[in-house]
Amino acid sequence: MAVITISRQNGSLGDEIANALASRLGTMVISRKYALENFYGKINPGTLDRLNESAKFFATTPPGSELSYADILTAKLQELASEAKDKDLIILGMGGSVLLSDCPDAIHIRVIASEKTRLNTIARHYHITEDEAVEVLNIAERKHKRFVRTLYGTDITTQEQFDLILNTDRLSVDECVDAICELVRKHDLRIKLAKTNAEAKTIDHQTRTVSFKNATEEEFAKILDMYNIEWLYEPKTFPVEWDAEGNVTMAISPDFYLPKFNLYLELTTMDQKYVTKKNKKMRLVRELYPGTNIRIVYKKDFNELLDRLKMFSGLNDID
Amino acid sequence: MSDLEESMKIERIIYTEEQIKAKVQELGTRITNDFKGKELVVICVMRGALYFFSDLTRAIDLPIKIDTIGFSNIPDTTSKTGIVRITKDVDIDITDKHVLVVEDVIRTGLTTAYITQNLEMKKPADITLCTMLLNPDRILMTIPVKYYGFEINDQWVAGYGIDYEEVGRNLPYIAQIPKAKKD
Numbered sequence: 431m432a433v434i435t436i437s438r439q440n441g442s443l444g445d446e447i448a449n450a451l452a453s454r455l456g457t458m459v460i461s462r463k464y465a466l467e468n469f470y471g472k473i474n475p476g477t478l479d480r481l482n483e484s485a486k487f488f489a490t491t492p493p494g495s496e497l498s499y500a501d502i503l504t505a506k507l508q509e510l511a512s513e514a515k516d517k518d519l520i521i522l523g524m525g526g527s528v529l530l531s532d533c534p535d536a537i538h539i540r541v542i543a544s545e546k547t548r549l550n551t552i553a554r555h556y557h558i559t560e561d562e563a564v565e566v567l568n569i570a571e572r573k574h575k576r577f578v579r580t581l582y583g584t585d586i587t588t589q590e591q592f593d594l595i596l597n598t599d600r601l602s603v604d605e606c607v608d609a610i611c612e613l614v615r616k617h618d619l620r621i622k623l624a625k626t627n628a629e630a631k632t633i634d635h636q637t638r639t640v641s642f643k644n645a646t647e648e649e650f651a652k653i654l655d656m657y658n659i660e661w662l663y664e665p666k667t668f669p670v671e672w673d674a675e676g677n678v679t680m681a682i683s684p685d686f687y688l689p690k691f692n693l694y695l696e697l698t699t700m701d702q703k704y705v706t707k708k709n710k711k712m713r714l715v716r717e718l719y720p721g722t723n724i725r726i727v728y729k730k731d732f733n734e735l736l737d738r739l740k741m742f743s744g745l746n747d748i749d
Numbered sequence: 750m751s752d753l754e755e756s757m758k759i760e761r762i763i764y765t766e767e768q769i770k771a772k773v774q775e776l777g778t779r780i781t782n783d784f785k786g787k788e789l790v791v792i793c794v795m796r797g798a799l800y801f802f803s804d805l806t807r808a809i810d811l812p813i814k815i816d817t818i819g820f821s822n823i824p825d826t827t828s829k830t831g832i833v834r835i836t837k838d839v840d841i842d843i844t845d846k847h848v849l850v851v852e853d854v855i856r857t858g859l860t861t862a863y864i865t866q867n868l869e870m871k872k873p874a875d876i877t878l879c880t881m882l883l884n885p886d887r888i889l890m891t892i893p894v895k896y897y898g899f900e901i902n903d904q905w906v907a908g909y910g911i912d913y914e915e916v917g918r919n920l921p922y923i924a925q926i927p928k929a930k931k932d
Contacts, residue, residue: 656822657833657863690866691891723891731887734903735857737928 432614432621433511433519433536435526437587440570441548441555441563443598443606444541448522450607455518455614460510462524469506470499485577500581504529511536518614525582527591537617539610540592547599593617619689623665630719633667635683646699646732647685653735654686662687668722670714682711684724694724697732757907757917757926764899764923769881769909772898773801776879777808779896780849784811790846790873792839794864795819796918797853800910801881801898805851816841818850818864833863839871848873853910854882854901858890865892881909882923899923 434451438444445461452459466473466481470492473481480487481499488500497505503524510519511530521530527538543551545567553563589595594613596606620636627634640663642648647663654661664683671680684694696712698705708726715724750759764772791809793802795817806815819837848868855861855878865876879896886902905928907913908920917926 653859655832657859658866659859659862688890691862693889693891695889725889727889730903731857731889734887735859738856 432618433514433521433530433533434539434610434614435521435530435536436539436541437523437525437527437592438541439543439548440567440574441551442541442543443551443603445522446603447541447596447598447606447610448520450603451610452520454607454611455520457518457520459520459522460507460524461522465503465506465524469502485573485580488577488580503581525578528582531591535621537594537610537614538592540587540589540595541598541606542595543598619662623662623687623689627666632669632719633681634665635667636662636665644699646697649736650686650695650697650727650732653739654688659688660690662689668711668715668719670711670718680711680714682708682715692723694722695727696724697727699729699732753917753920754924757913757920757924759907759920759924759926762922762924763901763904763906764909766921769898769922770804773804774808776896776898777805777810780805780879781808781810784809784847784849787847788814789849790814790816790839790841790843791849791851792843792868793817794850794852794860795837797910797912798851798881799918801853802851805879814841814846816843818868820860820864833860835864835867839868843868843871843873845872845874848876850876850878852878852880854884854906855880855892855894855897856884856887858888858892861892861894862890882906882911904928 436444436448436451438447448459448461458464466478473492477487477492488503489498491498492502495502507521507524507526507529511521511533514535526536527540530536530538549560549563549567552558552566553560556563556566558566594610596609598606601609623636624634626632640651642651642663651661651663664685665687667681667683669678669681671678673679682696684696686695686697687693688695694715696708698708705726705728712724712726715722789809789811791802791806791813793799793815796819802815806813816839817837818835818839820833821836822833850861850864850868852861861878861880865878868876877896878892878894880894881898882901883894883897883899884901884903904925905913906923907917907926908923910918911923912918913926917924
């Protein structure tokens with residue numbers, strides 16, 4: 431579950447992507463319109479118009495409040511993000527990437543497109559000519575800059591703050607949503623695993639790139655791919671023995687973690703008689719980290735699996 | 750020895766027709782009791798579970814719906830092993846239904862994991878697994894097998910739906926056959 435901020439250029443289809451993403455994830459979009467209607471209690475239509483029209487008005491304070499409209503907006507968005515532990519949350523615009531830059535669960539997306547594409551989109555959307563679209567785009571961008579300057583006093587579109595930048599010149603809304611969903615899913619996995627590491631005092635290796643130690647591991651990864659079973663390679667290390675000073679003297683880094691099955695697999699290419707130490711480590715992991723599913727794939731298991739896979743040529747069943 | 754038995758080079762019968770019949774009846778009764786009052790869809794994993802599924806569903810005394818699912822290994826340009834894909838998906842809607850997946854044999858559980866992952870995408874109420882044969886020593890995946898007929902070890906078997914190179918499924922019992930020679 432993730433907090434997704436979407437920053438977009440006008441006419442880049444950012445709104446359409448946010449709405450399609452919300453529909454796919456079964457959540458809602460927190461947009462500026464939503465914020466104005468829900469963050470300030472009862473608000474009279476005149477104030478609502480001014481907030482919609484003038485960024486400067488965000489610097490003023492609502493009656494009876496010590497905080498400005500901008501401060502309230504910031505506080506409410508941060509509150510929503512911190513409460514969104516078990517659900518996805520999409521924040522569209524409003525400088526979400528800046529406000530939530532310290533939130534590890536958040537993914538920051540920027541949607542861009544060339545001026546030509548954006549003008550086309552605006553012209554089609556409002557049924558206006560391209561010349562009129564130029565004017566609409568200029569006004570929208572001027573307003574946006576003012577809004578940002580008033581609220582943050584900084585540029586909120588620098589590339590470094592985004593995790594993913596999508597260009598809709600060549601990508602459809604659906605393709606963008608697919609990309610975001612996949613990123614959200616993997617990011618969520620990584621964050622969850624990182625949290626379990628912090629809690630259990632195991633060591634996080636997730637930023638390592640995959641570099642198999644031997645051909646068996648590589649072959650096993652291919653078999654998992656063959657069955658469309660997602661895996662992470664050596665994502666963590668379990669310390670299992672310490673010396674008197676608390677230094678780790680024995681540890682195990684299982685070769686594979688299958689998130690869907692919450693299962694760690696350790697492959698061994700050694701003969702059975704040499705695996706006693708590995709078995710001991712497994713036993714210690716189960717004792718020291720209760721609830722951890724960990725299994726050894728012995729050489730015999732692996733060979734047996736390969737033998738049966740050889741039979742699986744197109745039409746044969748395997749198990 | 751019949752022509753079929755001879756062609757399969759049967760070493761010994763592990764489970765006779767009578768033993769299988771009694772076990773299927775026992776499983777059918779358990780499933781009937783467990784799913785009473787629930788909307789149950791029983792899915793046959795083709796083709797190995799064909800005979801087991803046929804007998805088991807007739808031993809379940811409930812208004813069940815039945816369907817089949819098939820899978821195959823198709824060539825893939827990016828890997829030597831190819832990829833496993835569903836070749837015959839379930840046709841009936843299993844959303845919010847209780848699903849019982851019927852397999853012939855579960856060893857590593859990789860296939861079962863693949864199939865249940867696919868079925869889960871259709872959002873059934875739950876998925877329960879039933880297999881005729883289970884090798885508890887070789888199972889890798891954390892898949893909950895609620896019902897199984899018999900445990901087996903690493904022996905190679907055929908009969909009662911289980912094949913060796915597509916032959917031997919129509920043996921009425923489960924027999925041990927010689928292990929395939931490695932290349």
